[in-house]
Structures are given as structure tokens and as C-alpha cells.
Amino acid sequence: MSRSYKIRDQSKLYFISFAVVNWIDVFVRREYKDIVVDSLRYCIQQKGLEVYAWCIMSSHVHLIIGSSKDALEAILRDMKRHTSKTILKAIEQHNQESRKEWLLWMFKRAGSRNPNNEVYQFWQ
Numbered sequence: 001m002s003r004s005y006k007i008r009d010q011s012k013l014y015f016i017s018f019a020v021v022n023w024i025d026v027f028v029r030r031e032y033k034d035i036v037v038d039s040l041r042y043c044i045q046q047k048g049l050e051v052y053a054w055c056i057m058s059s060h061v062h063l064i065i066g067s068s069k070d071a072l073e074a075i076l077r078d079m080k081r082h083t084s085k086t087i088l089k090a091i092e093q094h095n096q097e098s099r100k101e102w103l104l105w106m107f108k109r110a111g112s113r114n115p116n117n118e119v120y121q122f123w124q
Contacts, residue, residue, distance in 0.1 A: 013052060017060055017062050018060060020122060021122065022106060023060070024059055026087065026091075026103070027058050027059065029094075031090055035083055035090060036087075039083045043079050047067070047078070048070050050065060051063060051064070080123050088120055091104065104120070
């Protein structure tokens, strides 16, 4: 699957889905879902993202979006980068995360297979 979205017409709406690597159920904790929601709010207010529908599942996110301001590809790139770093940090700092070591190991393993030499990879 391509790492960048193919937005051919910025004036159209798009159905976008993106999943956590290996479809890991990360969004079972409210704290992690809130990070995605806060990032969406920021993109709406600051970057001109228009969200018509959204759904956060346990391992992936669905959006129906458009933008009359910034390019959707850039908005999504920035949003995914921000949410991945913030969620990984939240997992590392979450004292009651019973799967902390396993989650970080899985994300590190995915990052090691990434050609961009990232330490962790959160989004598939």
C-alpha cells in the first residue's frame, strides 16, 4: 500500500482509512482515541480540514474529508506524524498500560522494516 494518498482533485471529498501496523488494537483506551480527536480538531481549526464523518475503530480510523485550504495529502501526513509520535509517547508514559512492552516492541519491529529508518512505525 502506498504511504502517500493520491488526491487527484482537492475540491472533492475523500473516504480515507488508515490502520495501526499489524492491525493492533490500540484505540481500546480513551487516552489514545482522544489524541486522534484532538489532532482532527487542530487540523480543522488551523489547516482547513473539513471532516464530514469519522469513526475510530479499535485498530484503524475512517474519515470522510475535504479541504478548501491546505492540500489533503499534507494535512494527513502531518496529522499521522503528530498522532503517531504523541500516541507512542503516551504508551511509554502510561503506568497502567499492561501491553506497553509488547506494543513498543511491535512498533519498533515495524520501524526496523521501514525503509525510512524510523525507530518506531505506528501507522501502516
